[in-house]
Amino acid sequence: MFLSRILAGYISRLFTISVVAMLGALTGLVSLFDFLELLRRSATRPDATFGLVVEMALLRVPWAMLQILPFAILLGGIWAFWRLARSSELVVARAAGLSAWQFLLGPIICAFALGVFAVIAVSPVSAMLFAHANAMEETFLDAGGGPLALNGGQLWLRQGDETKQKGGFAIIHATGVMRRGAVLTTGPMTVFRIGPNDKMIDRIEAHNAKLSPGDWLLYGARVLVPGQVPTPPDVMTLPTDLNVNRIQQSFAAPDALSFWQLPGFIRVLERSGFSSVAHRLRFQALLALPLLCATMSLVAAGFSMQTSRRGGIARMIGGGVASGFALFMLSQVAQQFGQSGALPVVLAAWAPAAAGLMLALSLLLHLEDG
Template sequence: MTAIVTLSLYIVRQFAVAVVSMLLALSGLVSMFDFIELLRRSASLPNATFGVVSQIAALRLPYVAMQILPFAVLLGGILCFWRLTRSSELIVARASGISAWEFLAAPTLCAMLFGVIATALISPVSSVMLARAETMENAYLRSGGGPLALNGGQLWLRQSDRMLTPRGVAIIHAHGVELHGRQLTAQDVSVFRLDGADKLLTRIEAAHVTLDAGHWQLEDARTIRPDQLPEPPRTMNLPTDLTVNRVQESFASPDTLSVWALPDFIALLDRSGFSSIRHRLHFQALLALPLLAATMALVSAGFSMRPARRGGVARMIGSGVAAGFALFVVSKIAEEIGQSGALPVVLAAWAPAASGLMLAIALLLHTEDG
């Protein structure tokens, strides 16, 4: 037992150093190309100075590292296991009666730990820094008005109507939505108030609306009820759970939200009528990251522990890299299908990693026990 523990700690140390080295190298390489692209975009913009571009690239670095992590585990694992096989250390371990499953358990758990740290600790930091980077990018490198401009300045949402007893829902449609600091305003607003059975009770037409703390302030609002004349224009308030930040976040990338904030925000989106598919998919992908990292570790082991004397080592390592990239591409395709709604969110996030894990185990069974 002592020999297995000692060997496992030694392999884990070699594996962790290789993965961290690959993570730093790949993140630096990708960030360099990202920085060059930002410089190209800022060439004709006088306000986008070299310092601003450098700050945006630096703020995006943790997000880049999160995306690179599965590749770092794959390449770092291949490098680690190839070195141990080339130096005959793994061959000696097998000859002493230690199976591959015993000395692979520790690096697999280490890879899962990398995924857990990335999800639980790095993701919150990455989301805050990425949100800041996107804010600076919108201010200095884009001519549009931010995420709401991509929606044509229109806003559709569904929220609970606390003014009704029993509580119903209110569907709000507004044009000309603009953000002024921490204030949201819109023109030509229509509010449809429905009871619990989705029966239309009243319709409110307002010339102007402002989102304040805890309520929508409707100005020049006319209330129209079935079979009745419209009421005279007046100013009225409609309670809401939304804030300006939450409206902005609903249009922004899910990557700008912490994994700890996503569940409550997804529930808020569902109550408010926004689509939460992107956020639910991102949340499930973050939860599946430890499993994906463990899968990459086993894939790297299965394709790099072939003894050099048997030949074909370069082909095996190349096949391992290709298999890892194929798994990554499949996971991204599954995410796109999941975002379209054609595939359940949980299946789109977990199926690629789970299927890759089973294929990696099958490969190791064939290589070691076949």
């Protein structure tokens, strides 16, 4: 047992160093291509200086690391186990009576821990920097003025509204929407207040509006009720649980939200009438990341053990790269099906990890004779 713990610690240390080195190399390669793409897009934008392009590329580095982590574990694990196999250390360990499951426990725990650390610690930093990079990209590289400038500055929202009846909601349509920092102002705004039975209660028409914390301030607002005379123009307040950041983020990529922000934001989206499929898919994918990382370590071990017995580094590298590419394609296809509603969100997010785990267990059970 003591020998098993020492060997597991040694293999875990070698495995972690290889994974971190591979993660750094792959992140650098992906970031280089991302930088070249940003540089190409900035060629026709005089405001996008070289320094701004470098800053945008650096801000996206943590996001790239989060996406690459499972494949870095796969390739780094293959490299680590191949070194152990080449030096016959795995052969000696197996000759001493240790099964593959004993000396693989350490790398599996390390890979799982890396996935947990990426979700709870790297994800918040990645989301914050990714959102900032997207804002810079919209300002300096895109022709539009950001998400709120779409459709000529028009905005459609649905939010809960129980001022008239419990279970009611309001549909808001505003034109001339502009954001100045934390303040959102609009031109003419129309609010349709709907009861729980989907029957319209009244309609509010305002000359302009401003979103303040907890309320919409409607200026020059008139309430139109069927069969009654419209009220005189006045200043009205309409309670809301939305704010400028939430409205802005609802148009942004789910990658711009951290693991800790997603559950609450999904609830707000669902209450406000936005589709939360992409955000729920992102949240489930982050939940599945530790399992996917542990699975990749098992896949790497399966290919490396095959090499130690039968020889052939080309087969090992080719098999590992092919399996990683296959899992990547499966994850992309599953995400597309999940976003379209053809697959449940949970199945679409967890399918790559489950498929990789079955592949890894099949390899190890086939190769392990004791």
